[in-house]
Amino acid sequence: MGNLIKYMFKTAKTAFLRPLKLLKRKLRKSIFLKSKVGKVIKTTVKDTIAVLKRAPEQKSDYVLIGNKYYAKRLVIVLCVLFLLLIAISQTVIVPLVRGRLYTPTFMLTEPLLETYTGKVKLINRSGITVFEGRMVEGKCQENGIQYDDLGQLVYRGQFREDVYAGEGTLYAQNGDVIYKGIFENNTFNGIGILYQNNRSTLYEGTFENGLFTGSGKLYNDKNQLIYSGAFTQGLQNGYGVSYFDNGMIQYTGSFLNGKYHGEGTLMTLEGLKLYSGQFSNGVFEGSGKLFFDNGQLAYEGNFASDQYNGFGQQYSEEGKLIYRGNFALGYYSGEGKQYNASTDQLIYDGNFDKSLFNGIGTYYIQNEKVYTGDWLEGDALFESLLGLSSGDVRQRFLESGEVIQSENYYVLSYSKAKCDFYFVYPTDVLEPILYKIVIKDFNLTHKWQKGMSLDEVKAKLEDSTASAKSVEGHAYFVLQVPQASSQMNMYFDFNTLELIFYEYETPIGG
Helix, strand or coil: CHHHHHHHHHHHHHHHHHHHHHHHHHHHHCHHHHCHHHHHHHHHHHHHHHHHCCCCCCHHHEEEECCEEEEHHHHHHHHHHHHHHHHHHHHHHHHHHECCCECCEEECCCHHHHCCCEEEEEECCCCCEEEEEEEECCEEEEEEEEECCCCCEEEEEEEECCEEEEEEEEECCCCCEEEEEEEECCEEEEEEEEECCCCCEEEEEEEECCEEEEEEEEECCCCCEEEEEEEECCEEEEEEEEECCCCCEEEEEEEECCEEEEEEEEECCCCCEEEEEEEECCEEEEEEEEECCCCCEEEEEEEECCEEEEEEEEECCCCCEEEEEEEECCEEEEEEEEECCCCCCEEEEEEEECCEEEEEEEEEECCEEEEEEEEECCEECHHHHCCCEHHHHHCCCCCCCEEEECCCEEEEEECCCCEEEEEECCCCCCCCEEEEEEECCCCCCCCCCCCCEHHHHHHCCCCCEEEEEEECCEEEEEEEEECCCCEEEEEEECCCCEEEEEEEECHHHC
């Protein structure tokens, strides 16, 4: 009997002493040891261990239970353990189980929340749920659901220390999804989808600090793709493709802050090229090619602010070269060559200003030189030839011209230029001097055109006098226009009052 009791005591001592020692070490690390309950548990465990270390020495150290004797300290240990289990269940086990096996509900003002860990449902003063999920040491962590004070769903997803972090979905007050994707510190960060008010996608791609950054796709309110490519700080930056509403490509190339910048190609709604080349801040800038609506090349060369600027070549819609040379703000300017769009033949080689012949230049008819000299605003300055010798005048024209001799003067007629030059002999020694020029055709003039009405001509003149005159049996209405050192006479059909020809003359001819 005694040996049995000793064996039972030894076994009980080993069985109960080991978990008590382990429990003591664990409780020492627990925050509950800082409370009054923790201190009691600590003292009780210490005393119990001390009792168990003393072996029973006399009969009074045993107690009769039923028909068997048990060591008193064994009974005491069992009672203490029972009480310890109750205390531990309330201070350790219950908190551990709570939030794992069931979800408790707390008010937002509950002090326990400051250190709470586990699943939880939080309610406001009105009893409305504002959060469901997991907390760690008083902060929302891992998966959870957030509601506003009216119970409307706000967010469903992952948390980290009370902020949205990880995968989640943000909702509007009407329940529509605003954003679905990756969050970091309450902002869109990573891959996600941003939605419009009509529930259609606005943007899908990568975000950084709440802004489109990285690769993504942008849509209009009809859920049609309008851009696909790179973004930085919410704007198109880098390589991308923009689209028309009909799904056709509008632009392919580089962007800077939402505008075309760098190399790119602009298209028409029909899928034809409109422009291919360099852009700057959304406009044509640098080298490029501009096309007609039919896809035919219209211009190739340099641009500035959407206009032809610098050296370039301009073409007709049929693909014929019409100009090669320098441009300024969209106009022919400086040296250049103009061609006939129908025949490809050279018309003019020289200087231009605002797309008009201006300065020194040579005019051609059927690829043959007709006149070389001064030009002003598109007109050959024939009046500047007045007073020159016949030799100087001949140098301006390639063709020799037909000579019509008279007693006091002679006429040099150029069939291609359709101009007649009248010379007089001032002395027997000197060369004939040009005193009158009759211009029958208007190829070499821009300001005056054959068939212009009298009113149109008068509108361009500051001063003139009218008279009637007969030339070679034809009656004309004549406007006499004084010049600096000569006079211009403009001849109109007497019936229609349309311009037929005009002339310059000086008093030399008398």
